[in-house]
Amino acid sequence: QVQLVESGGGLVRAGDSLRLSCAFSGRTFSSYAMGWFRQDPGKARAFVAAINWNGGSTDYADSVKGRFAISRDNAKNTVYLQMNSLEPEDTAVYYCAADSVGRRISTLRWLYDYWGQGTQVTVSS
Numbered sequence: 001q002v003q004l005v006e007s008g009g010g011l012v013r014a015g016d017s018l019r020l021s022c023a024f025s026g027r028t029f030s031s032y033a034m035g036w037f038r039q040d041p042g043k044a045r046a047f048v049a050a051i052n053w054n055g056g057s058t059d060y061a062d063s064v065k066g067r068f069a070i071s072r073d074n075a076k077n078t079v080y081l082q083m084n085s086l087e088p089e090d091t092a093v094y095y096c097a098a099d100s101v102g103r104r105i106s107t108l109r110w111l112y113d114y115w116g117q118g119t120q121v122t123v124s125s
Helices: none
Strands: 003-008 009-012 018-025 033-039 048-049 058-060 070-072 076-085 092-099 119-124
Touching: 003 070, 003 092, 018 033, 018 092, 018 119, 033 070, 033 076, 048 070, 048 092, 058 070, 076 092
Parallel strands: 009 119
Antiparallel strands: 003 018, 018 076, 033 048, 033 092, 048 058, 070 076, 092 119
16 A cells, blocks of 8 residues: 655745655555645645656646746655745645556546645745
8 A cells, every 4th residue: 555645844934945745655656656736725636746757757737837846766765846936825735646657647636546644835925
């Protein structure tokens, strides 16, 4: 069974940076594509970024392009989300997710097989 554990969230000011990490265990990490999603209370979970099995392909939501960067370290079984120039609108619970189709990078949350418990990011103005 795959387990995903996010870390790195917190309270920051607008313009600051944060790096989220997601530790993967239970299966072969390099077989999975990975994604980050975020969710505000009362709203659907929204796509943020995704990366394929070897890091060769990435995709981003328009709202974070140029500010966020997804990366992975297959030797450490970890995926990262570097978030720069944070805005109050980035406030949400951030979730990492694993897709067993490693070559695919998807914006669709229902294609992901496993989810972490989430980490809160709060950006004050």
